[in-house]
Amino acid sequence: MTTVQHISAGRRVKDRLAQGLVYLAFALAVVPLVSVLWLVIKNGLARFDTEFLTHSMRNIGARDAGGGAYHAIIGTLEQVLLASLIAVPIGLLTAIYLTEYGNGGRLSRAISFFVDVMTGVPSVVTGLFVLAFWILFLGMPFSGLAGALALAILMMPTVVRSAEEMLRLVPNDLREASYALGVAKWRTIVKVVLPTAFTGIVTGVMLAVARVAGETAPLLLTVFFTDSINSDPFNGPQMGLPLYVFDQAGRPNDTAIDRAWTGALTLILIVMLLNLVARLIAWWRSPAKGR
Amino acid sequence: MSKQIQVSGLDAYYGSHKAIEDVSMTIEPRSITAFIGPSGCGKSTFLRTLNRMHEVIPGARVEGKVLLDGEDLYGATVEPVSVRRSIGMVFQRPNPFPTMSIYENVAAGLRLNGRVSKSQSDGIVEESLKGANLWNEVKDRLNKPGAGLSGGQQQRLCIARAIAVKPQVLLMDEPCSALDPISTLAIEDLMVKLKDQYTIVIVTHNMQQAARVSDRTAFFNLDGQGKPGKVVEMDETSRMFTNPSQKATEDYITGRFG
Numbered sequence: 001m002t003t004v005q006h007i008s009a010g011r012r013v014k015d016r017l018a019q020g021l022v023y024l025a026f027a028l029a030v031v032p033l034v035s036v037l038w039l040v041i042k043n044g045l046a047r048f049d050t051e052f053l054t055h056s057m058r059n060i061g062a063r064d065a066g067g068g069a070y071h072a073i074i075g076t077l078e079q080v081l082l083a084s085l086i087a088v089p090i091g092l093l094t095a096i097y098l099t100e101y102g103n104g105g106r107l108s109r110a111i112s113f114f115v116d117v118m119t120g121v122p123s124v125v126t127g128l129f130v131l132a133f134w135i136l137f138l139g140m141p142f143s144g145l146a147g148a149l150a151l152a153i154l155m156m157p158t159v160v161r162s163a164e165e166m167l168r169l170v171p172n173d174l175r176e177a178s179y180a181l182g183v184a185k186w187r188t189i190v191k192v193v194l195p196t197a198f199t200g201i202v203t204g205v206m207l208a209v210a211r212v213a214g215e216t217a218p219l220l221l222t223v224f225f226t227d228s229i230n231s232d233p234f235n236g237p238q239m240g241l242p243l244y245v246f247d248q249a250g251r252p253n254d255t256a257i258d259r260a261w262t263g264a265l266t267l268i269l270i271v272m273l274l275n276l277v278a279r280l281i282a283w284w285r286s287p288a289k290g291r
Numbered sequence: 292m293s294k295q296i297q298v299s300g301l302d303a304y305y306g307s308h309k310a311i312e313d314v315s316m317t318i319e320p321r322s323i324t325a326f327i328g329p330s331g332c333g334k335s336t337f338l339r340t341l342n343r344m345h346e347v348i349p350g351a352r353v354e355g356k357v358l359l360d361g362e363d364l365y366g367a368t369v370e371p372v373s374v375r376r377s378i379g380m381v382f383q384r385p386n387p388f389p390t391m392s393i394y395e396n397v398a399a400g401l402r403l404n405g406r407v408s409k410s411q412s413d414g415i416v417e418e419s420l421k422g423a424n425l426w427n428e429v430k431d432r433l434n435k436p437g438a439g440l441s442g443g444q445q446q447r448l449c450i451a452r453a454i455a456v457k458p459q460v461l462l463m464d465e466p467c468s469a470l471d472p473i474s475t476l477a478i479e480d481l482m483v484k485l486k487d488q489y490t491i492v493i494v495t496h497n498m499q500q501a502a503r504v505s506d507r508t509a510f511f512n513l514d515g516q517g518k519p520g521k522v523v524e525m526d527e528t529s530r531m532f533t534n535p536s537q538k539a540t541e542d543y544i545t546g547r548f549g
Contacts, residue, residue, distance in 0.1 A: 021473035103349045181400035182376025191403050197389040
């Protein structure tokens with residue numbers, strides 16, 4: 001009798017089979033991603049020119065070629081920035097409360113529950129809420145800010161959940177080490193816990209930004225439409241890239257369809273660029289650097 | 292700098308579970324006091340009550356008195372944060388701050404509490420690293436991350452960090468249990484050197500270590516599972532290890548149980 005056992009033929013076949021299935025699943029998952037990217041790049045490059053990036057749709061007739069999405073790019077950037085300015089501090093503070101102060105008490109469980117509920121709210125409902133409350137009830141104008149409010153509501157649960165998870169990953173040893181040095185709790189959180197979780201929190205925030213940057217439904221009801229440049233997000237209708245794509249894609253002419261594709265390409269590029277910037281910040285602050 | 296600690300009638304709880312009961316002892320300044328005893332007998336819990344780290348755990352509370360040179364640490368108006376500033380702690384596992392460099396780690400206690408100039412902190416960092424016998428090994432890479440050091444170096448870094456805030460007492464919770472014998476020796480030498488300036492209290496599972504470094508030893512034990520831990524005996528280390536007055540102490544030290 002040998003002490004070394006050989007892998008039986010049956011197990012080898014099963015191993016191959018499982019391996020094949022994993023590769024197949026991977027390929028299936030990649031197909032839509034690659035095909036979307038391919039289509040958007042192929043169709044979007046036609047109009048991806050300086051005119052597109054620097055001009056609005058003002059005075060462009062229904063059948064005219066040319067025109068651009070400058071107004072929509074500005075709108076999207078401002079709306080997403082405003083939404084982040086609202087959602088990130090609130091979300092981060094909520095996550096800090098849940099991990100550092102909540103201790104699993106009644107309030108923290110209630111907050112956790114409602115955050116979960118918020119995650120499930122369809123995006124059009126947040127738009128309707130802002131329309132009903134902010135614009136109709138409070139009588140505010142359609143504006144980029146109204147859109148940003150709707151986007152912020154969408155962002156918040158994602159920010160809370162991801163930041164909470166990252167904060168929980170910070171070892172308790174570090175908090176105790178800080179307390180043992182006679183550092184107060186709030187300072188421990190600001191100077192030790194948050195920097196340790198920083199990279200993860202940035203990634204979470206970027207995922208939330210990427211999610212809301214492509215939202216169309218809430219904008220539809222809150223920022224209205226415009227073909228002109230409006231760089232003031234607090235007054236008057238603004239445009240957003242998703243809205244622009246939606247608008248152009250619904251028109252019958254090929255020139256408009258081309259603009260829609262280019263709008264989609266621009267949106268993807270903006271989200272990718274933001275991601276890249278976030279990765280750079282995270283890398284720059286990473287503790288492993290320079291080891 | 293070094294101060295005396297007097298504990299009387301101290302009970303510590305985790306929620307409704309009583310972890311230690313009726314502990315009274317005097318810990319002398321400029322000496323090393325060792326706590327020995329089986330796992331779960333409350334040595335670490337007791338150590339953590341000495342600088343009010345125990346109550347950091349949700350549901351944990353303490354009854355009784357701990358006097359630092361006559362001043363009650365659990366007085367109603369005492370700020371726990373200031374207690375921890377004067378009674379430093381070194382933990383079982385080395386826990387340098389991963390986002391900080393070696394320099395920043397040592398200066399952490401000063402910087403996080405505010406108010407130090409660069410030249411001041413330069414001086415304190417050098418002095419603390421020298422105090423922890425680590426200066427020669429790291430002086431050329433003070434800006435490298437503290438987490439990149441070896442386990443033994445990290446633990447000495449943590450000791451440097453603890454003494455940088457100039458505490459009166461240094462509590463060490465099994466500081467060598469995660470280290471190899473050479474690093475352990477380095478830390479033990481360091482403890483002996485530090486006892487000139489600090490009151491040192493160390494929890495250890497290593498009886499030889501207690502015998503080697505400590506001046507006085509307290510033996511903790513518990514009557515059974517779920518019962519609170521108590522101090523069985525406390526005496527000069529030399530007497531504890533040669534002629535203990537309690538049978539349980541002798542059994543534990545000679546390895547008959549635990």
